[in-house]
Each structure stands twice: as C-alpha cells, then as structure tokens.
Amino acid sequence: MSDQTPMTGTRRTAHLAVLLAVSLGLSVVERAIPMPVPFLRAGLANIVTVYAIITMGLADALVITLLRVVIASLVTGTFLGPTFALSMGGGLAATLAMGAARTAAPPLGVVGVSLIGALFHNLGQLVVVAALFAGAGPAVRLVPLATLMAAGAGLITGLIATLVIERLGHLGFDGAPGRQEGQA
Amino acid sequence: MIGPIARRRRRRLGLLSRADRVLLAVMVVGGAAGMYALAVSPDSGGAFVIRGPEGFEEIVTTGADGRFVVPGPVGETVVVVDGGVAFVESSDCRHQVCVNTGQISAPGELIACVPNGVTIIVTGERDGGPDAVTR
Numbered sequence: 001m002s003d004q005t006p007m008t009g010t011r012r013t014a015h016l017a018v019l020l021a022v023s024l025g026l027s028v029v030e031r032a033i034p035m036p037v038p039f040l041r042a043g044l045a046n047i048v049t050v051y052a053i054i055t056m057g058l059a060d061a062l063v064i065t066l067l068r069v070v071i072a073s074l075v076t077g078t079f080l081g082p083t084f085a086l087s088m089g090g091g092l093a094a095t096l097a098m099g100a101a102r103t104a105a106p107p108l109g110v111v112g113v114s115l116i117g118a119l120f121h122n123l124g125q126l127v128v129v130a131a132l133f134a135g136a137g138p139a140v141r142l143v144p145l146a147t148l149m150a151a152g153a154g155l156i157t158g159l160i161a162t163l164v165i166e167r168l169g170h171l172g173f174d175g176a177p178g179r180q181e182g183q184a
Numbered sequence: 185m186i187g188p189i190a191r192r193r194r195r196r197l198g199l200l201s202r203a204d205r206v207l208l209a210v211m212v213v214g215g216a217a218g219m220y221a222l223a224v225s226p227d228s229g230g231a232f233v234i235r236g237p238e239g240f241e242e243i244v245t246t247g248a249d250g251r252f253v254v255p256g257p258v259g260e261t262v263v264v265v266d267g268g269v270a271f272v273e274s275s276d277c278r279h280q281v282c283v284n285t286g287q288i289s290a291p292g293e294l295i296a297c298v299p300n301g302v303t304i305i306v307t308g309e310r311d312g313g314p315d316a317v318t319r
Contacts, residue, residue: 031279081257082298107203115207129296133303138294144218151211162199 015056016063023048023068024075031076043118043153049095050114050161058099065091085132086125093124110165114158115151122146230291230308232270234263237301244270256300263304270304272297 026044045068052061069087073079097120098113108116126146130139200208234242236254244250244265251273252263259276269287275297282297291308 078299082301086298105203107201108207109199109201109204111200112204112207115204115211119211133296133298135305138292138305141222141292142294144215144222146215147211147218148215151208151215154211155208158204159199 012056012060016060019048019052019056020064020067020071023064024071027068027072043121043157046094046114046117046121046153047157047161047164049091050098050110050117050157051164053095053098053102053113053117054110054161054165058095058102061095061099062092065095082132085128089128090121090125093127094118094121096120109158110162111155111158114161115154118150118154118157119147122150230306232265233303233305233307234270235303235305236261254300254302256297256302258299261297261300261302263302270295270306272302272304275300275302 023045026047030044048068049061049065052064066088069084069091070079073081073084073087076083078084094117098117101108101113101116105112105116123143123146126139126142129142130136232244234240234244234252234254237256240254242250242252244252249266250264252265254261254263256276258278261275261277261282262273264271264273269289271287272282272285272295275282277297277299279299282295282300282302285295288295288304288306291306293306295304296302
C-alpha cells in the first residue's frame with residue numbers, strides 16, 4: 001500500500017472532480033435512507049475520503065472534504081448553520097486523523113484507517129456539540145455510543161473502500177498514473 | 185467474482201490486517217464498557233433546561249410539567265415535560281431527529297434539534313441515586 005505517487009496538473013484536477021462528485025452523490029443518497037436510530041449514519045461519503053487518503057494523500061483528501069461539506073450545505077440550505085458546523089467539525093477531524101494514521105501507523109490497513117476516521121468523525125462532532133450547544137458533560141456521555149457506532153460505520157466504509165481500490169487500481173486510480181498491474 | 189488483478193491487489197491490501205482487528209476490538213469493547221458504566225452508574229433527579237435561539241431559556245424543575253413552544257430559524261419546536269421526562273412533541277425541522285430521540289430523564293441526557301437550534305438537557309448530580317425520575 002505504499003504506491004502513493006503525487007498527481008499533478010489536469011490529471012489531479014480530474015481525479016479530484018470525480019471523487020468530489022461521487023462523495024456529493026453518496027451524501028445525497030445517505031440522507032434519503034431512513035435510519036431507525038437517530039444520529040446513526042454509515043457515512044457513505046467517507047468511503048471517498050478513505051479512498052482519497054489511501055490513493056492520493058492527505059492534502060487532496062482535505063480538499064475533497066472541505067468542498068463536499070461546503071457544497072452539500074449550499075445545496076441543502078444549511079451553510080454556516082449548526083448542521084454545517086457539525087459536518088465541518090466531523091469531516092475535518094476524520095480526514096486529519098486518517099492522514100495521521102496513514103503516516104504514523106503503517107500496520108493499519110484500509111479498514112483500520114477507516115475505523116480511525118469514523119471514530120474521529122464522531123468525536124469531532126461531539127466537540128462541536130459541546131462547544132456550541134450542550135457543554136462538555138452531555139457530550140462526554142455520548143462518547144461510548146459514538147465509539148460503538150464508529151466501529152460499525154468504519155468497518156463498513158473501510159471494506160467498501162478496500163473493494164473500490166481493488167477494482168479501480170488497474171485504471172491508474174491508485175495514484176500510479178497509467179501503471180498496469182504486473183508492471184514493475 | 186474478482187479477476188486476477190483484483191486478487192493480487194487484495195493480497196497486497198488485505199481486507200483486515202492484524203492491527204485493524206485489534207483496533208476494531210478495542211473500539212467495540214471500549215464502547216460497550218463505557219455504555220455499561222454509564223448504565224449502572226447512579227442517577228439523580230435535576231431539572232430540564234430548554235434552550236433555543238436568541239436567548240430562549242426555560243428551566244423546568246423535576247416534578248413540574250409544561251409544554252413549551254421554542255421558535256427557531258426553521259419554525260417551532262414543541263417541547264413537553266411531563267411526569268419526570270422530557271421529549272420533543274413536534275418540530276418543523278426536516279429530518280425529525282429530535283422527535284425520534286424519544287424521552288429523556290436521567291441527568292446528562294440530551295435532545296438536540298440542530299436545525300432549529302434547540303437543546304433540552306437534564307441537569308443534576310449523578311451520585312445521589314434516583315430522585316423523582318419516572319416513566
């Protein structure tokens with residue numbers, strides 16, 4: 001998994017645009033899925049973030065996350081509102097934590113990076129809740145539930161991201177432009 | 185079915201490494217242990233603090249009932265305190281997460297209507313045992 005090669009120019013821009021479009025589509029799809037438990041979300045858009053972290057690096061993943069949160073909030077009319085703050089807090093925390101895990105914890109695979117991202121996404125949102133709405137006490141009480149939810153969500157998104165990397169790698173989407181499997 | 189390219193890539197990536205499994209186990213066990221600790225810790229009664237935008241605040245002590253209409257940016261959120269529990273009866277928000285959260289009664293529990301900027305928090309100490317919390 002050390003085949004991360006920086007992309008530049010038009011190729012990088014095109015990759016970012018495709019991944020941003022996919023993440024926005026997944027965000028919309030996820031909002032349309034009814035869930036039985038409040039706050040329980042699989043975080044489908046994080047599949048793209050995990051994919052970007054693994055194949056393109058932290059900087060590009062941050063660009064995708066920031067643009068996804070801003071554009072999604074503009075579309076849904078929540079820009080600069082409480083929902084925007086929650087999304088931005090969770091998204092930034094998850095992306096930065098995944099970037100750090102990818103660099104500092106090499107034994108972690110795609111699923112492990114995804115688990116870290118899901119955990120810090122939930123913790124980032126709780127920090128925003130504590131800072132803006134409810135104070136630290138109630139937010140701390142939600143940490144165990146957030147951790148359990150992150151385990152499930154991170155496992156699902158990590159497995160899907162692994163399969164996506166497997167399937168798209170031979171197209172050069174794994175950060176090695178134009179490289180075919182089997183080539184040195 | 186996956187082809188030889190995907191098979192080679194899967195061997196290289198691995199679905200779950202040993203470190204992944206350890207991390208997953210730590211998160212599950214840690215989360216479950218934390219929830220168990222919260223569940224068995226003693227609660228005590230307190231008050232329901234209802235806050236909304238533009239300085240709206242109502243503090244409803246345990247034992248008092250009421251129905252509160254909290255205005256916000258997306259409309260009205262109706263909070264009911266009745267019999268030691270509080271819940272959101274209705275709200276003009278789109279996803280109805282606050283309504284679906286259900287009832288709260290133990291200190292520290294929280295209902296938040298993020299789109300309308302409304303929170304309901306149960307205050308009180310957690311080391312004195314149940315006070316007047318009923319369901």
